[in-house]
Structures are given as structure tokens and as C-alpha cells.
Amino acid sequence: MKNMIHPIFGSLSEEELEALKMHTRIHEKNIKKNTIIFHFGDLVTETGIVLSGSVHIETTDFWGNTSLLSNVEAGGVFAETYSLCHEPMMVDVAAASDCRILFMDMEFLHDPTLSGYSWHQKMLSNMLSISIRKNLTLSHRIFCTSPKTIRERLLTYLSSQAGKTGSSSFQIPFNRQQMADYLNLDRSALSKELGKMRDEGLIIFHKNQFTLLHPALNESH
Template sequence: MEISSLALFRGIPPEECGEMMALGCVRTADFEKGAVLFRTGDVTGEFGVLLSGEVHVESGDLWGNRVILHSIPAGHAFAETYALCGVPMMADVIAVQPSRVLFIRLAALLDEANSAQPWYPKLLRNLTLLFARKNLAWSGRVFCLSAKGIRSRVMMYLSAQAAQAGSTEFSIPFDRQQLADYLNVERSALSKELGRMRNEGILTFRKNHFQLHRTIER
């Protein structure tokens, strides 16, 4: 993915992007599958934009239990709130595929000395949209977890994915264990519920590919 195609740089021409890069506020880094980009407790002045691959934002406890809070696809940002506020990370960020990341030192870019640059107001606008979209993404997970019962959580999550895809047939970014972690349910219970829903004609699936049926087949 080209840097100039990222939502963060929308409306900023290549020459202005080059000026931002020349400030030394931007770097790229590659990570192998399983690499930890940020750990809980880290304080960072940078946030990441995923250029390729996939990363998960996860929380864990002292007993090794893990919960997937969010899946970050290519083109999307992570850790931006922590970079802006300067507070310790409350989650880990882990590469679940080989990934290439663009890191941005936000405070340096937003320095008052840069306020007269033509790209500055465009960057502020794009950052505002970025934060708003992230709020929507996190709200979606809250809606899922507020649902009572495994079936309700599954239906809430899959409905949101269908709306996002603009189709009742789509693939999700999780395998079965990861989906269970995201919905905060047991994998075996999730698999049983998906089987029941398939038998009732509510949906069909193969691995992480789903098709929802608006009317239940009889």
C-alpha cells in the first residue's frame, strides 16, 4: 500500500507528503508473524498505520488469558490515542501476519512550527476523521459484548460485518479461536452455537467465510 493512498494523507499531494517525511517524523518497520509491536505499559510518542499484513490489539492477564479487542487491517491506524495523550498502553499490539507498519511521531508533526505548512490543516482534518472512525469501530465491539448470550453476540457481530461488506456474504478477519476471544466466549460453545445456527438455516460458513440468510430455511 502506497503511503499517499492512506486515509491519513488524503488530500495531501505527494510533494507535501515528502515535506512531512523530510521532518523525520515518519518511519517504516517490518515485523514477523507473532512479533509484539507494543506491550501493555509502554509509553509511545508514535502511532502506527498498517501498510500490509494484519495486527491484533489484545489484552491479557497474569494467568495467560487473552482477549482480542480489535483487528487492524491494512490501511488502518492503531495506538493513536496513546501517542497523542502520552499515557501507558493498556493493551498489546501483535502482528498476526508478516506486517509492514508506518510509524508516525504525532507530536512532532503537530508542532506549532509546522502550522503554516499547507499540509497541516489537511492532516488535522484527516486525524479527526481517523479518531471518529476508530470510535465507531470500538463502539461496535461494545455493542457485541453488551448482547446477552453467545447467539446474540454472534448475530450482532456478523450483522455488522455484513453491513461493512455491503453483502450478506463475506469473510471475517478471525479464525474460530480468535472469534471466540473477540466475543469473549468459549471456543467450544461458539462452535456449537454456529452449528445450531447453520442447522436452523440462519447462516452457512466455511472456515472464516460466512453467508447470512435473511429468511430461515425450512
């Protein structure tokens, strides 16, 4: 395992990485699509690092309605807050595709006898940076689900994806049901609104590939 495999190990030297591995348990696992990696209510001590594939962070209510909170792709981290705070999981973590996950037990961060080591301080700093970025991801979902109408939510989400990729053409990480879950919308209502937006010349889409258009420019041609 190289120290540049993920930002969670950022700035650690080879010697520091070896010291870290001596004080915690790190292991990799191949996981099949749709497998629940962590369940609601689990007490976990491990943080998951997605090496390949992707996972979904989901919440399901008493009646079985699922909301998709976020998609964690290769390079992303999940369950870091729960593993550090010793709080039961309030979400499910499911494999969105076949994936390979690196699991790291985070108990060492609570060991005061290790606080004087440089690698320990660096890991604390790296975890703080990752948690801040995760908070931004969750804030983005709140921003996308705040508008009252279906179209406003779609425009907000698609515009943000265009801004994120720097292009008016982009792929989203969701199928239609997942997109509806992420935006807290009924799937049929979402599909109907996407069709209207396509007919009005606002978008072109095929599966999860989208292109945003300016109707006024289209009419001029």
C-alpha cells in the same frame, strides 16, 4: 512514498508531504506473524500504518485471559491515540500475519512553531477523522458484546458483517479462537452454538467464510 498511500496523508500535495518528512521520522518495517509490535505499558510516540497484512489490538488480564479488541487490516492505523496523548499503552499490538508497517513519529503535531503551515493543519484534520472512525470500530465491539446470550452476540456480529459487506456471504478476519476472544466468549461454547445455528438452517460456514440463511425460505424449497 506517494501522498495517496493512506488517508492519513490525504489532501497533502507532494510539496507538503516533503515538508512533513523534513519535520518527522517516517520509516517502514517488515514484521513477522505473532510479533508483539507494541506492549502494554509502552510509551510510544509513533503511529503505525498497516501497509500489508493485519494486526490485532489485544488486552490481557492479570490471569492471562486475552480479549481481542479489534483487527486492523491494510490501510488501517494503530496507536495513534497513545502517540498523541503520551499515555502508556493499555493494550498489546500483535502482528496477526506477516505484515509491513509504516511508522510515523507524531511529536511534530505538538510543535506550536509548525501550526501555521498548511500541511500541519491538514495532518491534524486527518488524524481527527481517523480517530473518529476508530471510535466507531470500538463502539461496534461494545455493541456486539452487549447481548447476554451467545447466540445474540453471534447474530449481532454476523449481521453487522453482512451489512458491512453488503452480502449475506462474507469472510470474517478471525479464526474461531479470535472470534471467541472478540465476542468475549468461551471458544467451545461459541463453536457449539455455531453448530446449532447451522443445524437450524440459520448459517452455513467453513472456517472464516459465512453465509446467512433464512430458514423459512429454505423450507419452501
